[in-house]
Amino acid sequence: MKKYKKALLHVGPDKTGSTAIQSAFDSCRELLHEHGVYYPPGQWHAELGSYFCEKPEKYIFNQQFPFNDLKQLMQRDVDYLAALRMALDRDTANILVLSYEGFVNLDVRALTGLRQFIEEYTESCEVVYYARSPFSYATSAMSQQVRLGFHVLPDGHPPMQPAKVFLERLCTVFGKDHVNVRKFSRDSLLGSDVVFDFLSLLELPDAVRKEVAGQSVEENPALSAEGLLIGEKIIRLLGGHIPPGPFFPQRFSRVLGRIKGTKIQLDQQHVEALEKATKVHCDYLEQEFGVSFSAGEVISSNAEPLISAVTADSLAELLVDFVMPEVAIPVPVETSDTLIVSRPRGKVAYTGPLLSMAPDEEKLLDVVVSNNGMQYWKSDASKPVVLSYHWRDATSEMVVYNGKRTALPKEGLGPGESINLSMRVMAPSNPGNYCLELTIVQESVNWFEELGFRPTVIGVTVPNKYGAICIRFCQNINRIFHFGKSTVRSISSLLNFLKKS
Numbered sequence: 001m002k003k004y005k006k007a008l009l010h011v012g013p014d015k016t017g018s019t020a021i022q023s024a025f026d027s028c029r030e031l032l033h034e035h036g037v038y039y040p041p042g043q044w045h046a047e048l049g050s051y052f053c054e055k056p057e058k059y060i061f062n063q064q065f066p067f068n069d070l071k072q073l074m075q076r077d078v079d080y081l082a083a084l085r086m087a088l089d090r091d092t093a094n095i096l097v098l099s100y101e102g103f104v105n106l107d108v109r110a111l112t113g114l115r116q117f118i119e120e121y122t123e124s125c126e127v128v129y130y131a132r133s134p135f136s137y138a139t140s141a142m143s144q145q146v147r148l149g150f151h152v153l154p155d156g157h158p159p160m161q162p163a164k165v166f167l168e169r170l171c172t173v174f175g176k177d178h179v180n181v182r183k184f185s186r187d188s189l190l191g192s193d194v195v196f197d198f199l200s201l202l203e204l205p206d207a208v209r210k211e212v213a214g215q216s217v218e219e220n221p222a223l224s225a226e227g228l229l230i231g232e233k234i235i236r237l238l239g240g241h242i243p244p245g246p247f248f249p250q251r252f253s254r255v256l257g258r259i260k261g262t263k264i265q266l267d268q269q270h271v272e273a274l275e276k277a278t279k280v281h282c283d284y285l286e287q288e289f290g291v292s293f294s295a296g297e298v299i300s301s302n303a304e305p306l307i308s309a310v311t312a313d314s315l316a317e318l319l320v321d322f323v324m325p326e327v328a329i330p331v332p333v334e335t336s337d338t339l340i341v342s343r344p345r346g347k348v349a350y351t352g353p354l355l356s357m358a359p360d361e362e363k364l365l366d367v368v369v370s371n372n373g374m375q376y377w378k379s380d381a382s383k384p385v386v387l388s389y390h391w392r393d394a395t396s397e398m399v400v401y402n403g404k405r406t407a408l409p410k411e412g413l414g415p416g417e418s419i420n421l422s423m424r425v426m427a428p429s430n431p432g433n434y435c436l437e438l439t440i441v442q443e444s445v446n447w448f449e450e451l452g453f454r455p456t457v458i459g460v461t462v463p464n465k466y467g468a469i470c471i472r473f474c475q476n477i478n479r480i481f482h483f484g485k486s487t488v489r490s491i492s493s494l495l496n497f498l499k500k501s
Contacts, residue, residue, distance in 0.1 A: 012101025017194030149248025226261035233316035345373035
């Protein structure tokens with residue numbers, strides 16, 4: 001007969017309340033043991049996963065808290081497993097609980113070793129996995145990236161969880177019937193709390209569940225959008241001077257967390273990219289485990305942080321001076337390579353009325369230019385970044401490729417910045433219906449859409465000469481005279497006829 005009647009293996013993944021569960025169980029270890037639940041020593045049990053890795057130096061826990069000596073790392077894992085076995089052999093509880101959010105990153109071989117170890121002590125093992133909306137996960141993970149001293153979007157794309165990959169491995173090793181997938185959202189969690197929800201899987205009195213759940217601590221609250229921006233600026237200021245491990249979070253995480261402001265939100269471009277990238281994983285969750293996420297869980301907005309990038313730069317420098325006065329802030333040296341925009345992210349937004357332009361007419365369009373990437377767009381460099389456009393006809397054939405240029409401000413546009421500009425546009429020479437593509441080009445380098453940037457497309461009508469004259473005449477005269485309804489209808493019919501002719 002096995003020692004434990006049941007084991008719960010909590011595998012996270014990250015940003016699903018794992019720290020709250022672990023802190024509650026760690027602080028209430030004795031109370032839980034009194035009611036037949038054993039939570040082995042330590043806030044989490046990351047080293048257990050490391051022991052079963054073929055290459056422990058690649059294990060996520062060891063990446064975050066690296067060892068310089070591989071032999072020392074492997075000896076640590078051997079010692080940990082020996083101490084854990086000793087503790088399990090002495091224990092008298094009925095249920096075993098093990099937890100670490102990095103367990104989901106183990107491959108099949110390592111998971112098999114972990115399962116075999118657990119089976120030595122228990123009759124059955126239930127794997128507990130919390131699934132979070134990809135959109136709320138992305139903003140939370142972006143915050144965590146900066147707290148740990150990493151760039152918010154290291155590859156230009158929002159972070160995501162490959163749920164299908166994680167769960168297929170878990171089902172392969174433990175069996176689908178032993179994998180419990182629970183939705184991580186306030187509306188779905190029992191008691192609207194992840195700790196209380198997890199405790200519901202144990203045979204505990206309600207009073208004990210409430211007491212344990214009350215001991216959880218939110219140790220990783222999300223940064224504000226302003227805290228995220230300032231944190232990213234600090235990371236860039238320090239450049240390669242941030243050593244791995246707890247160095248950055250120990251010095252800056254708490255400070256950044258105290259910066260109040262707006263919520264971190266995804267722009268529409270990142271939402272669309274995330275929808276596309278996570279569709280296979282969301283479909284898998286719904287089809288195999290009945291977990292679905294509604295459109296209302298998308299966190300998207302055009303809202304900007306309450307501070308500009310320039311202000312964030314200044315605050316970042318002040319914080320570095322205050323927290324690390326012994327460190328001389330490195331002066332960035334811009335080479336030709338650093339001036340090249342390789343991953344443009346952003347938008348040229350036009351929200352004005354539908355356009356009608358006379359042939360060869362030049363207009364100024366009011367646009368909002370946003371830099372949502374991690375590189376500065378320089379306007380005064382040898383290869384400046386400027387606004388431009390293309391014209392396509394009704395058959396999508398390119399009519400005008402090199403549109404007129406509109407310069408950015410002298411100081412350029414930094415990461416996270418937006419600016420209102422008047423953009424020069426000249427209509428094609430021939431009447432017709434066209435698509436105007438508002439885009440950006442770095443002179444002598446690339447058009448941004450060649451690097452994944454999405455131009456803003458506007459439908460524009462270019463009427464014939466007489467239609468254009470009539471349109472301008474009626475637009476001007478209508479400001480002076482009040483027409484009767486029948487007159488307005490007659491003029492509207494004439495305008496429509498002239499536009500089509």
